[in-house]
Amino acid sequence: MKTIKAFIKRHPLLSYFALAFAISWGGILIAVGLGPGGFSVTPQQFQTAVPYAVPAMILGPGVAGIFLTGFLYGRAGLREFWSRLLKWRVGARWYPVALLTAPLSMIAALLALSLSSPEYLPRIFATTDRTALLLMGIAVGLTAGIFEELGWTGFATPTLLRRMRYGVLTTGLIVGVMWGAWHFFVNFWGSGVTSGEISPAVFAPLWLLGILVGSLVPYRVLMVWVYERTGSLLVAMLMHVSLATFTFILTPPLGGAPYWVIGFAYAAALWVVVAAVAVAQGGHLSRQPLRRRET
Numbered sequence: 001m002k003t004i005k006a007f008i009k010r011h012p013l014l015s016y017f018a019l020a021f022a023i024s025w026g027g028i029l030i031a032v033g034l035g036p037g038g039f040s041v042t043p044q045q046f047q048t049a050v051p052y053a054v055p056a057m058i059l060g061p062g063v064a065g066i067f068l069t070g071f072l073y074g075r076a077g078l079r080e081f082w083s084r085l086l087k088w089r090v091g092a093r094w095y096p097v098a099l100l101t102a103p104l105s106m107i108a109a110l111l112a113l114s115l116s117s118p119e120y121l122p123r124i125f126a127t128t129d130r131t132a133l134l135l136m137g138i139a140v141g142l143t144a145g146i147f148e149e150l151g152w153t154g155f156a157t158p159t160l161l162r163r164m165r166y167g168v169l170t171t172g173l174i175v176g177v178m179w180g181a182w183h184f185f186v187n188f189w190g191s192g193v194t195s196g197e198i199s200p201a202v203f204a205p206l207w208l209l210g211i212l213v214g215s216l217v218p219y220r221v222l223m224v225w226v227y228e229r230t231g232s233l234l235v236a237m238l239m240h241v242s243l244a245t246f247t248f249i250l251t252p253p254l255g256g257a258p259y260w261v262i263g264f265a266y267a268a269a270l271w272v273v274v275a276a277v278a279v280a281q282g283g284h285l286s287r288q289p290l291r292r293r294e295t
Contacts, residue, residue, distance in 0.1 A: 060151070
């Protein structure tokens with residue numbers, strides 16, 4: 001036990017990612033195993049297992065973050081964690097930044113793409129039941145934003161910013177890549193790989209490439225920038241809620257526009273925002289250049 005605790009203290013970030021992935025991916029395996037087809041996915045089996053697999057997955061980052069905070073820092077660490085969660089007095093300007101960055105960048109990207117094809121029009125513009133779509137999107141956003149950020153921003157981000165002394169960009173890149181990789185297993189399962197539609201040899205490199213050029217990495221950079229300026233876990237949750245909600249209600253339905261084109265357009269729009277923020281702050285995203293702690 002002492003050896004394990006010593007390892008976690010020396011490598012808190014590695015321990016966090018390992019635990020978050022183990023809980024999430026292990027939860028998916030258990031949930032998928034409840035179905036009659038095991039890991040083999042048909043559309044019917046996918047629909048049956050989703051209510052079990054998705055909650056099991058999203059618990060991983062939050063459970064890992066809270067557990068390691070208590071394990072490493074005790075009651076004082078948990079009190080500090082709680083104070084960041086309840087911190088809402090951060091300046092009114094940060095709320096529109098948190099809530100509007102995702103929808104404005106997505107709408108701009110989709111409207112630009114729609115000039116070439118109406119398939120790229122935002123989903124909510126084309127649906128006949130906007131109320132149901134909006135309510136479902138909010139439910140998805142709240143669930144993902146609250147539970148995931150208990151870990152990604154509750155533990156991983158402050159560990160990189162404070163303990164390891166990385167800047168906003170590096171922290172965002174690290175957490176963003178791991179955030180994208182964390183989504184791999186559920187997308188691998190739901191993609192039809194196990195039923196033979198896409199071979200693992202093709203799916204895996206395409207997904208890894210998607211992590212690097214997709215929208216999650218630049219959006220996480222912006223989330224880290226907002227967190228560094230506000231110190232508020234609550235605001236980070238709202239920013240994630242906005243992303244998940246508007247991704248659901250704006251992204252055109254599956255089977256229409258090519259998803260890789262949409263993902264690239266989202267990413268391009270967000271990297272433009274990252275660049276604009278950096279230029280406005282004199283060429284860097286952090287409050288001040290940080291010297292990384294030697295380890």
